[in-house]
Structure formats: C-alpha cells, structure tokens
Amino acid sequence: MVELSLIALFQEPNFLWVILGVCMLAIATSCVGTFAWLNKQSLIGDAMAHCALPGVAIAFLFSQSRHPLILLPAAIIAALTGNAILNWLVRRTKLSPDSALAIVLSGYFAIGAMILSLIQKMPIAGKAGINQMLFGQAAALDSLDVNVLTITACVVIFIVMMVLPRLRMVIFDSQFAQTTGTSVAVYKQLMGVLIVVCVVIGIQIVGVVLMSSLLIFPAINARQWSNHLHRLLVISAITALLASVLGVLISYYFSNMPTGPWIVVFLTIFLLFSLLFSPRSGGLVKRIIDYRQQTIIHSENITRIWYLLHHKTDNKNTAEFTKTDALKVRSMKSQTFNRGFKYALKKGWLEPWGYGYRLSTLGFSKAEKITRHHRLWEKYLSENKQLPAQQVHNAAEYAEHIIDDNIADKLDEILGHPSLDPHGQFIPIKKDSSQD
Numbered sequence: 001m002v003e004l005s006l007i008a009l010f011q012e013p014n015f016l017w018v019i020l021g022v023c024m025l026a027i028a029t030s031c032v033g034t035f036a037w038l039n040k041q042s043l044i045g046d047a048m049a050h051c052a053l054p055g056v057a058i059a060f061l062f063s064q065s066r067h068p069l070i071l072l073p074a075a076i077i078a079a080l081t082g083n084a085i086l087n088w089l090v091r092r093t094k095l096s097p098d099s100a101l102a103i104v105l106s107g108y109f110a111i112g113a114m115i116l117s118l119i120q121k122m123p124i125a126g127k128a129g130i131n132q133m134l135f136g137q138a139a140a141l142d143s144l145d146v147n148v149l150t151i152t153a154c155v156v157i158f159i160v161m162m163v164l165p166r167l168r169m170v171i172f173d174s175q176f177a178q179t180t181g182t183s184v185a186v187y188k189q190l191m192g193v194l195i196v197v198c199v200v201i202g203i204q205i206v207g208v209v210l211m212s213s214l215l216i217f218p219a220i221n222a223r224q225w226s227n228h229l230h231r232l233l234v235i236s237a238i239t240a241l242l243a244s245v246l247g248v249l250i251s252y253y254f255s256n257m258p259t260g261p262w263i264v265v266f267l268t269i270f271l272l273f274s275l276l277f278s279p280r281s282g283g284l285v286k287r288i289i290d291y292r293q294q295t296i297i298h299s300e301n302i303t304r305i306w307y308l309l310h311h312k313t314d315n316k317n318t319a320e321f322t323k324t325d326a327l328k329v330r331s332m333k334s335q336t337f338n339r340g341f342k343y344a345l346k347k348g349w350l351e352p353w354g355y356g357y358r359l360s361t362l363g364f365s366k367a368e369k370i371t372r373h374h375r376l377w378e379k380y381l382s383e384n385k386q387l388p389a390q391q392v393h394n395a396a397e398y399a400e401h402i403i404d405d406n407i408a409d410k411l412d413e414i415l416g417h418p419s420l421d422p423h424g425q426f427i428p429i430k431k432d433s434s435q436d
Contacts, residue, residue, distance in 0.1 A: 015252060021146040022205060022248050024153035026214070026240035029198045031160045033215030034222065034236045036195055038171050043098075044083075044192070046212030047105045048199045051082025053112030053208045061115060064124050068148040068204075075200040082108050083192055109208070145204060152201045156194055163187065168229055205244070207260035214240060217267040224274035243267045297401050298332070298340025300370055303349045305329050306359045307367030320356040365431065372428040374400035375421035376411045382422040383415065389422035405430070 036044060055078025056071050063070050082104050089100035141149070160167070169177040170187045177184055199211050206214050222235035247263030276284040305326045327337065344350045349363030359367060377399040381392040403411075409430065412418075421427055 017143065017146050018141055018252075019245060019248060021141070021150040021153070022244045023241055024150050024157070025198075025202050025205060026218075026244040027237045028153040028156040028160075029202055029214050030218040030236040030240035031157060031233055032191070032194045032198045033240075034219040034232055035160075035167055035171060035191055037216050037219040037223075039188075039191065041191075041195075042216045043101055043105075043212065045195055045199055045215035047086065047101050047108075048079040048083060048196050049203060049208045049211035050105045050109040050112070052076070052079040052196075052200050052203060054078050054108055054115060056203070057112050057115035057119065060124075061119055068145050072148065072152075072200055075203065076196055078108070079196040079200060080193070083196065112208075141204060149201050149204070152197060156197055159190075159194065163190070167191070205248070205259050206263055207258065210260040210264045213264045213267055214244070217264070217271055218243075221267070221271045221274045224271075224278035224280055226280070239267070239270050243270060295339055295343050298336055299343035299347065299349070300340075300366070300401060301330065301332075302326060302337065302340045303344050303359070303363050303367045304370050304374075306350060306357070307364065307371060310359055310364070320353040320358045322356040325356070368428045368431070369405070370400050372430065373403040373408050375425060375427045376408055376415065376418075377403060378421045378423070379415055379418050379427070380411050392422060 033045065036042065052075035055074040055076070058078075059071050059074030060066065086100055086104045089095050089103065090097050093100070095103070166177070166182055166187055169180070169182060170184050174184045177187075195215070198215065202211050202214060218236035218239040219232065221239045222232045225235055226232055243263050243266035246266045247259050250262045251257050251259040279285055306321060308329060309321045309325060323337070323341065332340075341350070344363070345357075347362075348360055349366050350357045351360045351363075374396045377396040378389075378392040381387045381395060382389055387395075412430070419427055
C-alpha cells in the first residue's frame with residue numbers, strides 16, 4: 001500500500017518539480033554552508049534565518065500576499081540588515097562576536113514572532129500558511145514558489161563554481177590571496193550574501209528555526225570522510241540531497257507533517273553514522289582498530305615471553321610452558337593475557353604441546369624478530385642517546401612493535417652490527433627466511 005502511494009506520488013508533475021527545486025536548494029546550501037563552516041561562521045546561517053523572519057512577516061502584513069517575489073526580497077533585505085548590524089556591533093562595540101550574534105538573532109526573531117502573532121489576530125486571507133515559515137512545509141509550495149527557488153539556487157551554484165578558486169584561497173590562505181591582488185573583504189561579503197540568499201530561499205522548506213542545520217550539518221558530515229575541498233563539496237551535496245528528498249517525501253506522504261524537522265532528523269542520522277563509522281574519525285571504527293592493535297601487541301608480547309622461556313630451558317626440542325610460567329616472566333591482567341594468548345594461538349605462533357604450549361616454527365621466527373628489534377633499539381638509545389641501560393627497556397617495549405625490518409637493518413648498520421644489547425643479552429641476527 002505504501003509502495004503504491006509512493007509510486008503515485010512520483011507520477012505527479014508538481015511533486016517532481018518540487019523535488020527538483022529541493023535538490024537544487026540542497027546543492028546550493030551545502031556548497032555555501034561548507035565554505036561558511038570552513039570560515040568558522042557556523043552560526044551565521046542561523047542568525048540570518050531568524051533575521052529574515054521579520055522581513056517576511058512585514059511584507060505579508062502590508063501586501064497581504066504570499067507571492068515569493070514579494071516575500072523573498074523583503075526577507076533578503078531584513079537578513080542583510082541584520083548582518084550589517086551584527087558586523088557593526090562586532091567592530092564598533094566591545095561585544096564579543098557570540099554576544100552580538102545572540103543579540104541580533106534573538107532580537108529579530110522576537111520582532112518576527114510578535115508580527116506573526118499580530119497577523120494571526122487580523123482578518124487576512126491566507127494567513128494560515130505564513131506560520132509554516134517557522135518549520136517549513138514543502139507540500140505548501142506552488143509552481144511559482146518552486147520556480148523562484150530553483151532559479152535562485154541555480155544562480156547561487158553558478159556563482160560558487162565561478163569563484164571557487166578565489167574562495168578557496170580566501171578561506172585557506174587569506175594572506176596569500178591578498179598578495180595575488182584578491183580582495184578578501186569582497187569575497188567574504190559575497191559569501192555573506194550567498195548565505196543570506198540560501199537561507200531565505202530555504203525557509204519555505206526547512207523553516208526559520210532549522211535552516212542553519214541544512215547549511216552546516218552536511219559540511220560537518222563530509223569532513224568526517226575527507227579533507228579535500230572538492231570531495232567535501234561532493235559529499236556535503238549528497239548528504240543534503242538525501243536528507244532533503246527524504247524529508248520532502250515524508251512531508252508529502254503524511255499530511256500536516258513539517259518538512260524541516262524531518263530533514264534535520266535525517267541529517268542528524270547521517271552525521272551520527274559518520275561520527276561512528278567513518279575511517280577518518282569514526283569513534284567506533286577507532287575503537288575497533290585500537291582494540292585490534294592492542295590485541296596484536298599483547299599477542300606479540302606473549303609470544304616473546306615463550307621465546308625468553310625457551311632460551312632458559314636446557315631441552316630446546318620439548319620446551320613447553322604453561323600460562324602460569326609465562327605470567328611469572330611478565331605480569332599482565334588475566335583478561336589482557338587471555339586475549340593476546342588466544343590471538344597468538346589463532347595466528348599459529350603458539351601450539352599446544354604436552355601439558356602446556358610451545359613456540360611453533362612461525363612463532364619462533366616472529367618472537368626472534370621482535371626481540372631483535374627490541375634489543376637493537378635498546379642498544380641505539382644507550383650508545384647514541386647516552387641513556388643509562390636501566391632506562392632503555394620501557395622505550396624499547398613500545399618501539400619493538402613499530403620498528404620494521406628496514407629500520408632494524410639501518411639501526412644494525414649504524415651500530416656496527418652489535419652482538420649484545422646494553423644488558424649483555426644476545427641480539428638475534430636477521431634470518432633470510434620470511435618472518436611473520
């Protein structure tokens with residue numbers, strides 16, 4: 001039943017036209033929002049959206065019309081006025097930028113809310129739809145609204161693409177931009193105007209209260225996956241597109257459902273997913289990688305314990321030891337030991353033998369390589385850094401898991417191929433056979 005309704009919805013020309021307009025809006029706001037976020041202006045969009053509300057309300061109050069060519073210019077003028085007041089407060093007073101932002105945002109929104117309340121008490125036709133500016137309602141858009149929205153969004157996208165190299169210079173290296181003759185102030189003002197335009201045309205869909213989310217959330221989400229500007233813009237656009245289309249679908253499918261909150265819900269879901277699972281900064285992925293890395297380190301330490309025990313026994317061929325024997329050499333928490341021990345068994349470095357376990361051929365090679373790295377690093381710190389022998393062991397405990405064969409060979413060459421470490425223990429020589 002739901003599938004049939006959605007199919008029928010996609011067969012409506014007006015809905016498809018709205019979807020096209022929303023897609024263009026998403027691309028425009030994501031591009032502009034990415035630059036705003038990179039320029040540390042995340043809250044500017046929120047302030048401009050709230051500043052636009054009085055303009056919309058005043059224009060409707062005097063014209064008693066919801067014609068977009070009347071409301072949108074008024075909203076742009078109000079937002080630009082708010083931006084000018086914000087800049088004046090920052091430059092001419094001792095107010096901090098966040099304090100000035102709070103004053104302008106709350107002041108304009110209060111005026112807008114007051115005028116909206118006044119409109120609701122007046123006998124004006126079409127006043128019911130004006131409240132949809134707060135949270136957005138895509139289903140309320142008519143063909144003229146969509147036409148204005150689409151054309152304006154296309155113009156914004158075109159401008160961003162045309163000045164992209166200069167914007168990149170201004171955002172990332174304003175001093176270099178000035179040396180090339182680029183007017184940094186002009187391009188920053190242009191960015192401010194583009195932010196205002198995107199905010200104003202998006203109010204009808206996302207709403208005043210939540211418009212800043214469509215500007216900033218896609219950029220933050222994209223940053224979790226890449227630090228390359230072009231990829232940031234693409235990922236940001238895709239994020240905004242998906243969230244906007246899904247929000248519009250729900251707004252159309254369920255009557256009286258505001259579009260803005262649902263778009264923000266989907267943006268939040270995408271952002272949470274990226275924060276957890278992105279390879280660059282995903283918290284869960286990092287935890288999994290760290291857990292695995294720690295497990296490998298513990299298993300290598302345990303394999304090396306068996307190697308040390310192996311060299312202490314007289315009968316090398318039947319050198320079997322228990323977990324208790326290993327824990328006497330190096331104290332470890334039982335949970336940590338068991339985790340590393342299981343991994344060593346899984347990798348085939350240890351194998352059951354008699355009443356205990358012994359090193360396999362593979363495990364012996366692995367432990368011998370780690371021991372070589374450990375003792376070469378101790379020797380290097382002792383001779384080249386003049387550290388006492390008793391201080392080099394702990395540093396080597398970390399380095400032995402990081403040093404590769406190339407670094408070990410270089411250390412061996414620098415030290416003149418030593419045979420003993422600072423503690424008088426034998427340094428294993430490199431074997432020609434592959435080690436793992």
